[in-house]
Amino acid sequence: MLGKNKLGACLPTFSSCADRYCLSGYGGGGTTVEEMLDLAVQVEELDGLEIVGNWHVNDDIIDDVRKLFADRNLEICMVTPDLWTQAKWGRGSLASTDPKIRREAVAEVKKSMDWAAGVGCGQVDVWPGQDGFDYPLQANFTDAWKWLRDGLEECAAHRSDVKVLVEYKLKEPRTHCYVNSAAKTILLIQGIANCGALLDIGHSMAAGENVAEAAALLHDHNALDYLHLNDNYRSWDDDMMVASVNIPETLELFYWLKKLKYDGWLTLDIFPYREDKLPVARNCFAWMKALSQAVERTGLDKIGAVVSKGDGNESVALVREMLVG
């Protein structure tokens, strides 16, 4: 735990990660959920893990899964409906041009909500990554947007004890995803009860956003519900270790999270293709602690005073002071 925030991780953090060239994976992680959990428990700060529908949980094994985690003192912090790992979602899920696929996508989310409830988790992560387009003149934006809204509305109404969170991303696997920014996510879910947003640092940076600004905007619309942490070089979702590239903006995010009193999960979404898995998680948590402590040590008031001046020199000096004294 980091102050009020619990620390989580997506399962790929502890698995053998693959990409489009090395489809069998770069090795070094667990294959079964049990193997991944056995790695995960060795990261002492970890409070919970995300699981993916169908892959890690289904109707037949709900109780087993719950026990698997409970035995290891780990929570399940998220159930993610599988809307992106099968060929049938390739041209879209909730916004597919095929009404049958749209129905299946809604059903998949609802199932995942039930599984979430079954394993004691209060939220699902709807990531419409396959909903988008690749080529010019390939998308009817108006229809797609309506289908997304209708689908989310139906899902969110399915049961009130599990909240539907929408995760946005600029691109990948499509060259253009429809739900691609914090602001567009807010427009999408406006007026839909039981529906919120998930902010992924790397998705935000690769979308050209300042991530702290995205957090503030989501908070202003009561939609800062959950965070994925990682880092990248701004042009792609590299899923690298937290603060390994962009330290000042990650520091800025931690200031804003405290200022906004965000008390939700801080969950790693890392793809450690070539790295040993345990040090990856530990490296991330160590940076997160260092940045969090730098904010605490300096104090919200002092930081806030600088932030409110809008003076570049003072901001740069403050960041340096907070990091290297």
Added chain:
Amino acid sequence: MLGKNKLGACLPTFSSCADRYCLSGYGGGGTTVEEMLDLAVQVEELDGLEIVGNWHVNDDIIDDVRKLFADRNLEICMVTPDLWTQAKWGRGSLASTDPKIRREAVAEVKKSMDWAAGVGCGQVDVWPGQDGFDYPLQANFTDAWKWLRDGLEECAAHRSDVKVLVEYKLKEPRTHCYVNSAAKTILLIQGIANCGALLDIGHSMAAGENVAEAAALLHDHNALDYLHLNDNYRSWDDDMMVASVNIPETLELFYWLKKLKYDGWLTLDIFPYREDKLPVARNCFAWMKALSQAVERTGLDKIGAVVSKGDGNESVALVREMLVG
């Protein structure tokens, strides 16, 4: 005129353009408004021009300006408040941390609205380009957003015969501008009467948007009020000639403009630093006509049928057929 749309241009199209290295300008255009107009009239398709407050119009010369344009059969399609050419706006205008500057910014917009009314123009272009930040920990996003909304609300209420349009841009002159996407612009103006949006193709592309999708989104929120046309290489607002780089997406935009029944201005926002000015305008209009005719020739129904399929092969084939037959 291009179908129902009138054709306009920003004045820099006909002036000597400068950049931060060659501050005296690369030459070849007019210096006074009159000189620029004398160039502009030679572009036969041109229906109107944009002017900037203080620089091209003020209380003392409203009648002269109106006459200058009327004598040449040119409309004034936009008055742009000067919120970005003076050092005093350097750290922000409507969202400056200095309340005095915020007051001046609101006053400047109101003045421009009066000037617009005086010259027979129904809209002003509020481009908050200086409102943003450069460094991490340099901005209080929440305050800035509130000040932007409050300022716009007051401006929009000033007079109902001139509409306040907000132009978004990801960056430049700041490394981060607050109003940086179509979706965020919609959030900004939500609930403010007499307030709309201006879509600049290049700003949209450099913000990572598909510009036709941005147009559709703005239209869905009754905010597709005005267009700036140009082109770039996606990472910067290069202000190049229309369709000189990105033909398929510009073609897609023209399809959507017709489908959405956009009947507003199509105004060039080009910075022809090193080019003769007249051929620049003519090149742009020639491409715009070619793309517009390609849409007409093919027909909205046929295009719409392909678009609705979401099949990459059909979309690519259609674009090729529309362009090279």
Added chain:
Amino acid sequence: MLGKNKLGACLPTFSSCADRYCLSGYGGGGTTVEEMLDLAVQVEELDGLEIVGNWHVNDDIIDDVRKLFADRNLEICMVTPDLWTQAKWGRGSLASTDPKIRREAVAEVKKSMDWAAGVGCGQVDVWPGQDGFDYPLQANFTDAWKWLRDGLEECAAHRSDVKVLVEYKLKEPRTHCYVNSAAKTILLIQGIANCGALLDIGHSMAAGENVAEAAALLHDHNALDYLHLNDNYRSWDDDMMVASVNIPETLELFYWLKKLKYDGWLTLDIFPYREDKLPVARNCFAWMKALSQAVERTGLDKIGAVVSKGDGNESVALVREMLVG
């Protein structure tokens, strides 16, 4: 065939493409080489195909492979050593920090050269995609560069009837690949006999290059040996259909290829994740033919006269004239 150039394709053009999310592939293509060939033969313009070492050819099946292609009147235009599909290459091949892996990489290239000779192909494509780094302070650039040169030198000396071509790419699968631009490739192979370069349009664009300029630079250093064609949105190797996004620069490339008298292969490197495979190849070849014919129709002299003026207006007008008349 397109003038003097033969038309090829990489095998993924006809296979079910996978990415890191949908590891089992999006479907629709062949699984075995035979199935892929049976698709390929239906694209009438196709002259040949690339194959990958180990996956499609090995010591035991050389004759079978040769026959498989000969029976279908298809050439094998490239054998690509497998330096990137197995976990063992994850931290590098020719430039691995592990000398044993470096030896294996050299052996793999040599084996592929033998296979190439065996199937009547005069070149191998060394793509050191795993040779690079992800994080700051993770690479000894000097060592890596020396290892790359030493390895290539040894491979190129292995046999003179098969030329070693180096394919550059800015990133992916590493966040930084060492061999990342045309100029750096030239530096890498300088002074190594029997070693050339492979230019991939998409790699060049995503590296911030103008692809025609890259072709001219390689040609000036006698290293324009082979081409991969595709397209993307400039920030990633999207492997999309040729000219589907960037038409003017692809047209410019075709002008330069003719001017430079490039008479090598024009090979598709497309990943049609969600598209039917045959129309993808046909769409690409149709655009290539259209652009090639536009150059022929206009004439090298006329184009060259405009190019040599350096006048933006004339260039934009020429492109428009060549495309839409």
Added chain:
Amino acid sequence: MLGKNKLGACLPTFSSCADRYCLSGYGGGGTTVEEMLDLAVQVEELDGLEIVGNWHVNDDIIDDVRKLFADRNLEICMVTPDLWTQAKWGRGSLASTDPKIRREAVAEVKKSMDWAAGVGCGQVDVWPGQDGFDYPLQANFTDAWKWLRDGLEECAAHRSDVKVLVEYKLKEPRTHCYVNSAAKTILLIQGIANCGALLDIGHSMAAGENVAEAAALLHDHNALDYLHLNDNYRSWDDDMMVASVNIPETLELFYWLKKLKYDGWLTLDIFPYREDKLPVARNCFAWMKALSQAVERTGLDKIGAVVSKGDGNESVALVREMLVG
């Protein structure tokens, strides 16, 4: 001074910076050279300043300029030929299609070399920023490259006591500059005596390079002659304060500079549009000292041992340890 390296600054660091929107400048700096120097002397670590030909030095004032600096105990670390501030260079200088302009550009560089010698400076910074193109089919790459080489060769032969350094940049003021990467710069100057390179951190980052890798590559070709320091968000030459955005890569650069025994100037190239000038220089030098000391404290051997492993976890842990202990 920072170890063996002297600390410099370009004059804009102490002047009122302008951009294309606010052409009269954002204010706060000096206007005359004397005013800028009077600011500069207040930055105690500063050893020298760069000046630009024509603007700050010419035949008539060489002695005055030398005295102006000597009186303040400041060196002139660079004379930059003015190849980019006048309209006549707009379509190119050394690589202009107009042979008369090419002659003038060569003459301008030679004059600057004489001025450099006159003020006791051993190098000039040839930045061919206007040499490039904006539109497809606007450039004859082969001719341009030859003109660049011929021009540089003639300049470098002018006098051996002043070295000609070439500064590369991907873009701006042109959308494409010919000399755009470290590798291409090496190719350009290969075989030309008395000709080297200038590495600008921000130009390198915006060109997609890892800046330490660029430094190592230049060093391997005896061309790491001079450094410009600043920072940016990777897609544009924002000319921000050193390490204000990208700390790990700037740290990595300082490790490599020490490892490569670079003992040249470390010169700020910052455009503090909206910031007070003195704190800008001090902020930069403070970060440079902090990073330099972190390298010294940790030791080249220890860092080198991690770098040579190529293990992401160890690299990330090392950076964190070096920064926040």
